[in-house]
Amino acid sequence: MIEKEYLLGDLPSLSEELLSVAGKERIWIFQGQMGAGKTTMIKAICDHLQVVDPVSSPTFGIVNHYETAQGQTLYHFDFYRMEDPMEALDIGVEEYFHSGNYCLIEWAENLGGFIPEQFFLIKLEVLSEDKRKITYQHIDYAH
Numbered sequence: 001m002i003e004k005e006y007l008l009g010d011l012p013s014l015s016e017e018l019l020s021v022a023g024k025e026r027i028w029i030f031q032g033q034m035g036a037g038k039t040t041m042i043k044a045i046c047d048h049l050q051v052v053d054p055v056s057s058p059t060f061g062i063v064n065h066y067e068t069a070q071g072q073t074l075y076h077f078d079f080y081r082m083e084d085p086m087e088a089l090d091i092g093v094e095e096y097f098h099s100g101n102y103c104l105i106e107w108a109e110n111l112g113g114f115i116p117e118q119f120f121l122i123k124l125e126v127l128s129e130d131k132r133k134i135t136y137q138h139i140d141y142a143h
């Protein structure tokens with residue numbers, strides 16, 4: 001597990017680091033309270049992957065689809081408003097997770113039994129107004 005402090009200005013290099021450490025893992029789970037900086041970090045990662053369309057918090061849909069300049073597809077999930085994990089099944093979450101595309105997930109806590117067995121876990125914490133703490137690690141419940 002890696003732990004470090006970061007400022008907004010560190011996000012471009014931090015995104016690059018995360019993409020490198022995550023390796024082949026395409027399912028990323030972001031944990032942290034409201035305002036911890038999950039959406040801001042996902043935006044930085046999308047910027048690094050050269051996402052063509054602007055990224056915003058998916059307030060109205062559970063999942064937003066993005067496309068990179070290289071034609072790569074990326075999914076951004078926000079399960080904050082989901083009350084029943086069965087809703088995730090309804091939107092085809094298992095197909096998304098098996099697609100091989102990046103799945104960047106906020107509020108995976110609400111997925112219940114549909115949380116994947118293997119993922120890259122990123123935890124964010126507020127240290128002060130402009131300073132955050134990140135811890136990241138690979139999780140594998142299958143082995």
Ligand SMILES: Nc1ncnc2c1ncn2[C@@H]1O[C@H](COP(=O)(O)OP(=O)(O)OP(=O)(O)O)[C@@H](O)[C@H]1O
Pocket residue numbers: 006007008009032033034035036037038039040041057129130131132
């Ligand atoms: N080091 C930092 N990293 C990320 N965000 C920061 C940092 N310093 C200040 N901020 C500010 O904190 C806020 C983080 O909001 P953001 O929407 O990313 O949080 P969130 O975890 O996605 O919350 P929510 O669950 O409500 O969507 C932004 O306004 C951002 O500018």
